[in-house]
Amino acid sequence: xxxxxxxxxxxxxxxxxxxxxxxxxxxxxxxxxxxxxxxxxxxxxxxxxxxxxxxxxxxxxxxxxx
Numbered sequence: 533x534x535x536x537x538x539x540x541x542x543x544x545x546x547x548x549x550x551x552x553x554x555x556x557x558x559x560x561x562x563x564x565x566x567x568x569x570x571x572x573x574x575x576x577x578x579x580x581x582x583x584x585x586x587x588x589x590x591x592x593x594x595x596x597x598x
Contacts, residue, residue, distance in 0.1 A: 549557065561572035 557572060558567075558569055561567055561569040565571040582591070
């Protein structure tokens with residue numbers, strides 16, 4: 533029988549970031565998450581998912597508004 537995944541199980545993924553983006557993200561992770569970049573990124577994603585207004589404001593015509 534296959535076990536059901538919980539919210540606390542970890543899935544490993546590889547992502548690509550530019551050196552400049554990685555530097556900024558790591559600096560923020562160092563300041564707020566004791567250097568844990570994964571926790572910092574997970575926090576940002578969780579925060580964006582909880583904020584309906586934020587989710588709609590970052591997208592324009594179905595594409596990220598950069």
